[in-house]
Amino acid sequence: MSAELLYGTPCAEEILRETEKEMRGKSATLYTVGFGDPQWKQYTQALAKSAAQCGFAMNNVYLDSDAEVEAMREKVRKACAAKDAAGVLVEQPLPARFADVVNDIDKSLDVDCLSPLSVAALYRGENGFRPATPSAVIRLLDFYRIPIRGKRAVIVGRGNAVGKPLALMMLSRDATVTVCHTKTVDLAQICSTADILVSACGVPALIKSDFVADGATVIDVGLSFVNGKACGDVDTSVYGKCRAVTPVPKGVGPVTRAVLLENMLKAVKSK
Amino acid sequence: MSAELLYGTPCAEEILRETEKEMRGKSATLYTVGFGDPQWKQYTQALAKSAAQCGFAMNNVYLDSDAEVEAMREKVRKACAAKDAAGVLVEQPLPARFADVVNDIDKSLDVDCLSPLSVAALYRGENGFRPATPSAVIRLLDFYRIPIRGKRAVIVGRGNAVGKPLALMMLSRDATVTVCHTKTVDLAQICSTADILVSACGVPALIKSDFVADGATVIDVGLSFVNGKACGDVDTSVYGKCRAVTPVPKGVGPVTRAVLLENMLKAVKSK
Numbered sequence: 178m179s180a181e182l183l184y185g186t187p188c189a190e191e192i193l194r195e196t197e198k199e200m201r202g203k204s205a206t207l208y209t210v211g212f213g214d215p216q217w218k219q220y221t222q223a224l225a226k227s228a229a230q231c232g233f234a235m236n237n238v239y240l241d242s243d244a245e246v247e248a249m250r251e252k253v254r255k256a257c258a259a260k261d262a263a264g265v266l267v268e269q270p271l272p273a274r275f276a277d278v279v280n281d282i283d284k285s286l287d288v289d290c291l292s293p294l295s296v297a298a299l300y301r302g303e304n305g306f307r308p309a310t311p312s313a314v315i316r317l318l319d320f321y322r323i324p325i326r327g328k329r330a331v332i333v334g335r336g337n338a339v340g341k342p343l344a345l346m347m348l349s350r351d352a353t354v355t356v357c358h359t360k361t362v363d364l365a366q367i368c369s370t371a372d373i374l375v376s377a378c379g380v381p382a383l384i385k386s387d388f389v390a391d392g393a394t395v396i397d398v399g400l401s402f403v404n405g406k407a408c409g410d411v412d413t414s415v416y417g418k419c420r421a422v423t424p425v426p427k428g429v430g431p432v433t434r435a436v437l438l439e440n441m442l443k444a445v446k447s448k
Numbered sequence: 449m450s451a452e453l454l455y456g457t458p459c460a461e462e463i464l465r466e467t468e469k470e471m472r473g474k475s476a477t478l479y480t481v482g483f484g485d486p487q488w489k490q491y492t493q494a495l496a497k498s499a500a501q502c503g504f505a506m507n508n509v510y511l512d513s514d515a516e517v518e519a520m521r522e523k524v525r526k527a528c529a530a531k532d533a534a535g536v537l538v539e540q541p542l543p544a545r546f547a548d549v550v551n552d553i554d555k556s557l558d559v560d561c562l563s564p565l566s567v568a569a570l571y572r573g574e575n576g577f578r579p580a581t582p583s584a585v586i587r588l589l590d591f592y593r594i595p596i597r598g599k600r601a602v603i604v605g606r607g608n609a610v611g612k613p614l615a616l617m618m619l620s621r622d623a624t625v626t627v628c629h630t631k632t633v634d635l636a637q638i639c640s641t642a643d644i645l646v647s648a649c650g651v652p653a654l655i656k657s658d659f660v661a662d663g664a665t666v667i668d669v670g671l672s673f674v675n676g677k678a679c680g681d682v683d684t685s686v687y688g689k690c691r692a693v694t695p696v697p698k699g700v701g702p703v704t705r706a707v708l709l710e711n712m713l714k715a716v717k718s719k
Contacts, residue, residue: 276574280565292568293564293565293567293568293569294551294564294568296567296571297564297568298564300567300568300608300612301567301608302608303547327631327632328633329633329638337571337572337573341571341616341619344615344627348612351629351631353626353629353631353632353633353638354626354627355624355625355626355627356615356626357624358619360598360624361624362599362600362624367600367624
């Protein structure tokens with residue numbers, strides 16, 4: 178039995194179509210602030226294409242590599258104060274001393290859930306923007322009608338960008354959630370108990386076929402480059418085994434960008 | 449085989465002794481703000497005893513039952529502005545419309561980790577106060593030299609007061625963490641995979657002997673009253689089976705109060 182490939186593109190296109198429709202006659206800008214690390218630039222460039230399709234402008238603010246915290250804070254504040262701003266992103270990851278610059282993102286513009294107020298709302302299950310990548314995982318599951326409630330979800334990775342927020346979001350969708358990481362003993366056995374297995378490690382081919390149950394759905398949030406080729410955390414041996422798996426590329430990535438722009442639309446509507 | 453009973457009292461006394469020693473010659477006040485629900489009053493009264501032992505005063509501010517959000521916000525602000533304040537607590541739980549009053553607790557006085565800035569620091573694993581009850585669970589495990597790193601922790605309950613913060617804190621201590629709740633299917637089977645099983649539901653006798661592995665440690669954070677008698681989530685049948693279990697009362701409760709006062713000491717020292 179071969180696994181169904183859960184492509185992100187049809188899900189992303191549906192979200193973008195709806196966003197474009199609702200944005201007609203409106204305009205708004207997504208500000209990004211950062212140093213312009215190559216991976217960040219690649220992300221914002223991919224985002225810019227979908228953004229233009231929906232009628233959003235992008236304004237990327239780059240600081241010199243020797244810029245200090247206060248300088249970045251100033252740029253974030255300026256972006257938040259801009260009349261046309263509907264969303265503000267700060268490059269992630271940044272060196273630890275820059276951690277607090279996200280504190281200045283206005284909650285109403287915090288379309289990727291970076292500021293403490295947004296994080297606290299996510300944690301408490303209150304209204305607010307949710308981060309794009311874990312939201313994309315849940316949107317993909319919903320799009321392909323894979324039930325979450327009462328299911329066992331195993332998340333490999335405990336980072337602030339995916340593992341932790343996704344755990345909280347899957348919990349509020351009534352999954353029973355296990356979070357694994359580098360110190361987990363017997364990772365394969367624990368992963369094999371999952372109805373929904375999500376890997377967000379950035380370790381190529383970490384998830385092998387003995388990690389997955391026959392009926393499982395596998396969501397691959399990893400992104401690494403091996404010999405210049407994009408690949409996820411899931412080994413190709415898994416494709417012959419589980420029920421369904423997201424490919425890399427063309428899996429979670431396009432949905433992440435679409436969800437972020439949908440958050441932009443929400444920001445515009447609540448202005 | 450009978451389980452070792454992990455009493456909280458010796459652990460709490462150790463913390464209180466150390467706190468008392470370090471507080472000698474100093475003074476500070478813990479402010480509480482709330483409506484004075486009977487359970488909250490009982491908690492603050494128990495706290496007051498240990499507080500006095502350590503040289504802390506308590507100032508309990510009660511609002512009329514018809515008081516509105518702005519009135520409570522004002523009391524919280526006033527408590528934070530008081531010269532003698534080293535900590536400010538807001539009664540939990542409160543009706544949903546009061547959720548935001550904790551936003552006004554100054555981070556340096558937020559000894560039970562209620563405000564968004566504290567919650568975000570907990571979430572991101574940054575410095576800051578951690579909530580007393582989940583901290584007490586970890587302190588008890590450390591006190592009795594029960595290893596956490598690489599172990600499987602199963603937490604029953606996904607509330608904001610215990611389940612969620614404890615999951616994040618156990619993750620940062622390198623446990624592999626599973627969170628179960630009312631929608632979990634086959635709770636007994638999942639619980640039986642735990643090295644450390646924590647129950648924080650408030651459902652008397654929910655955790656039966658078939659929920660626990662022989663070598664497991666069981667931490668009972670539940671507190672209910674049956675025929676006027678305090679009891680936890682763990683059925684007495686468990687006491688004959690697992691390696692160790694915390695009793696209720698005299699388990700996690702006294703450690704929670706001690707940890708809160710230790711947080712007060714930290715607040716005093718960083719003034």
